[in-house]
Amino acid sequence: MNEPVTDAFADLALPPGTPLFVDVGSDTFPLVGIGTLDPRNAMAEVLAAFLLGASFSRGGADEADKRFGLVAVEPIWPDPKVEAPYPSASIIERGPTAYEQHSLTPTCLDDTFNVFCSGSVLWKTAEAVATFQVDYWCCDDPTREGIAARLPALFSPGEGRAGVVLAGDPRYFRRPVRATLESNQRIDTANAVFDRERRLSTVVRCDIDVVHLRQAVELQPRMVLRDGDPEDC
Secondary structure, three states: OOOOOOOOOHHHOOOOOOOOOOOEOOOOEOEEEOOOOOHHHHHHHHHHHHHHOOOEEOOOOOHHHHEEOOOEEEOOOOOOOOOOOOOEEEEEEOOOOEEEOOOOOOEEEHHHOOOOOOOEEEEEEEEEEEEEEEEEEEOOHHHHHHHHHHHHHHOOOOOOOOOEEEOOOHHHOOOOEEEEEEEEEEEOOHHHHHOOOEEEEEEEEEEEEEEEEEEOOOOOOOEEEEOOEEEEO
């Protein structure tokens, strides 16, 4: 006697790994465009641009030398074969980038309809959260102190909220990045001090929307008359 079939998909004869319940439509595929950065790199690039444009001030220096900025900010760990200029900064992860679900279903961002190309809209599927270690490389203590003194106000410029919201990178659909300074630490070693290097290590938490550009169909409302009464269809 044959056993009853309990596999609901036995008749589909699909290869393992084939996505199920995927219909081509306005809210799914086809994908009409993609960004060239993933959420992690989008956050790191935006944070690097923010720091590169920041202004700092040294204490105990001539008036002309008090104001300064970073010469370079690397969104990854610097190449050991390249001599880093002073003052500069580097950005690395302190752990994996977490994708936190914001809803049971994706969310259509209505304000992005037709923004990036005709007939498209961004869908938000999650929120990416990364904890970055940002190291500032300096050649003297007044420079390091000037950076450390400026950072709390730099990452909290207004009274309305803690942290700062930064304009997004066009390679990731210009989604804004939210950045919060969590800690800082001065790191001195015998060899580094002997070589006149002063290092400030900070922790910055960033988050950004995880989005996908997909096809969108604009609804065309129309009116019809049924039994003399207007109704929407």
